[in-house]
Structures are given as structure tokens and as C-alpha cells.
Amino acid sequence: MSLEVNGKAYETDEEGYLANLSEWNLDLAEAMAKEDGCDLTENHWEVVNFLREYYDEYQIAPAVRVLTKAIGKRLGKDKGNSKYLYELFPYGPAKQACKYAGLPKPTGCV
């Protein structure tokens, strides 16, 4: 599968995850979100950027429980809870946000 953005084709797996992490860019993230009918707000970006930083440091995409706890620590308890994160990413906060972040599916997700 592939996704075309600004005239460039990006290879993805069958679930829409980017094949080559280094090809990621902001426009691609917006385009992936749009395909899911989702407009990325500042609140979405906080989570997406957090995931990219986490991957950069630990070389894995965190499972949803780990993400929730870490967001709570970083951005406060009002954001570090399932309700808030599922409102932003109804398909599953870790799974969906990792996709827009250009990361593989989280370690600990089926």
C-alpha cells in the first residue's frame, strides 16, 4: 500500500503504518489523519510529538497504558487518562497516534 502526499508516494503496511520512519513529515501526518476523518489539533500534536520523542529515546512505541501514564506525568492528570486520549484518538490512542507519528504499531498492542 502507499499514500500520496504533495506528489510523493509513501509506502505503508496494510494498516496504513509508514514503512520507512525516516520519510515522516508534518504534511504526511495531516494526510494520514485526514484519511481517518480526523483533523489534528494542538492537543493531538502534543501526543504525536510525545510518541516521536519516546521512540527516539527508547526505540519502541509505548503500549497504551504506558503512554497514558507518561502523558499524565508530562502534561498533567487531566490529559493522562483514557477518556481524554480516546476522545482525541477514538481508534485507540497508542495505535492511532503512532500511525500519525510515523512509528510502527506499539509494543504491547494486538
Next chain:
Amino acid sequence: MVTEDTNHEGGQVKKFLYLNRRAPHGTNYAQEGLEVALIGAAFDQDVAMAYTDDGVFQLKKDQDTSDIGTKNFSATYGALGDYDVTRVYVELESLARRGLTKEDLMPLVYEDEDDDWEEKPLIRFVSEAELRDIIEEHE
């Protein structure tokens, strides 16, 4: 190495001890073992890790895989604490036999949520005999 405990809800909590005896690179046992442990922990298994024999090299700091063309996944050990894996045992005799000291290992920590996120050391150094007892507890 699985034992079962009864938790407060009367269900069964399986206790897993992942025993690592192999060097980190050259085979993918180490990387895949780490991933399996993390996935289990993400699903609320009670997970502990043990490193013995050449397995102690897995926790060596400053690993560099650029010349062997594999991913340097050693950074991922730093995520163990985030997955609530807070018991990581390293066998002292195995370290000594390989000319390694505690200071040669990554300074892994976990943040204790119940103690204002204070960082606490993750690695517990144990003797061969102590590790044998720990393995027994998990059988």
C-alpha cells in the same frame, strides 16, 4: 518459569521470570525476549527479568551496532520501568567472569509513581545462589 498467585480479586496472576543467558547481538533472542516481556507486562503480567552468563552483556552501556548493521535496541531496556517491570536481576559472578563491573552496565531506573515519580535504580545485583532461589520461586 511460571508460578501462579491468587490476587485480591480471586483471579490468577501469573508470575513470569525471563531468564536471559545470551549476548545481545548475533541472534535475535535478546531483542525478541525483551519485546515478549514488555508485551506481557503491558497486559498486566507480573514480569521480572534475570541476566546471567553472556546475558549480562545485554545491559552493557554504550553499545554500538553501527558496524554489524543491526538495530541498537539497547535503549529499549530503558523502557522496562515504564512497563512496570521493576525487578531486574543481574548475576554478579557472571559479570566478574567477563571482566565487567556494575559500572559497565546501563544505569537503568524506574519512576515510582507512588513516591512523587522519584527515580529509583532498576537493577538488583544478586549472587549465583540468590538467583537460583529467585528462579525456584518462579517455578
